[in-house]
Amino acid sequence: MTNTDNTSNTNTTDLTETIITELLAIKAVKVSPSKPFQYASGMISPVYTDLRMTISYPELRQHIATGLTALIKRQYPNATVIAGVATAGIPHAAWVAEALSLPLIYVRSHPKDHGTGKQIEGALSSKDHVVLIDDLISTGGSVLGAAKAVSAAGAHVDGVVSVFSYDLPDATTNFEQAKTSLTPLLDYHLLLEHLTNHHELSETDCELAKAWHNDPWHWQPVSM
Ligand SMILES: O=P(O)(O)OC[C@H]1O[C@H](OP(=O)(O)OP(=O)(O)O)[C@H](O)[C@@H]1O
Ligand SMILES: O=C(O)c1cc(=O)[nH]c(=O)[nH]1
Numbered sequence: 001m002t003n004t005d006n007t008s009n010t011n012t013t014d015l016t017e018t019i020i021t022e023l024l025a026i027k028a029v030k031v032s033p034s035k036p037f038q039y040a041s042g043m044i045s046p047v048y049t050d051l052r053m054t055i056s057y058p059e060l061r062q063h064i065a066t067g068l069t070a071l072i073k074r075q076y077p078n079a080t081v082i083a084g085v086a087t088a089g090i091p092h093a094a095w096v097a098e099a100l101s102l103p104l105i106y107v108r109s110h111p112k113d114h115g116t117g118k119q120i121e122g123a124l125s126s127k128d129h130v131v132l133i134d135d136l137i138s139t140g141g142s143v144l145g146a147a148k149a150v151s152a153a154g155a156h157v158d159g160v161v162s163v164f165s166y167d168l169p170d171a172t173t174n175f176e177q178a179k180t181s182l183t184p185l186l187d188y189h190l191l192l193e194h195l196t197n198h199h200e201l202s203e204t205d206c207e208l209a210k211a212w213h214n215d216p217w218h219w220q221p222v223s224m
Contacts, residue, residue, distance in 0.1 A: 107146035126154035
């Protein structure tokens, strides 16, 4: 794959701002300090970003695919296979693979317990250079589990891209330990900056959102 990314920094900023605006318009981001959400890792948070909603909005999902495609062309120009992480990463991976004319695979969280018993679906060889796509990174546990399966199958993991990352210290540590790079399209700081600049979050909720991010495992729900 050749690197033909012409996206300037300004255009990238415009695109990420557009995507954040569109995510807020479809209410994909929820802030609920008194009734918090539990994440896949077990972490409790006042913020939830439901990127699964994006698949129902063609313009938004196309903006996401454009952004992810540009990231991959720039960061991982030698990729030969795009991998979607089950389940929410799969549709985005499919649209990106289509845009790049690259093969698609997807990786289950666990091997199937019937049929072929596979964890990785699709064709993968030991010569392949794989970029994994997950919709969202909190601790990175899901995508790094998928990356481990790809490595165990003998292929090379070039890196991970995601639509969003909370940019949590857990993820930084986990990606470092796995010697895997992560490039998200959007992150928590960009989101909070947008919400603050556009007065879409009360000062109290903004402080709460920051307090959670500073110490997510010890954050306590706000009693009302
Ligand atoms: O970085 P992590 O701590 O692993 O958390 C993020 C993962 O959690 C969510 O998936 P979930 O397990 O809810 O499953 P789904 O994709 O099937 O909805 C999300 O889609 C990511 O895959
Ligand atoms: O970590 C998670 O499980 C998670 C967090 C979030 O905001 N959204 C989501 O879909 N999953």
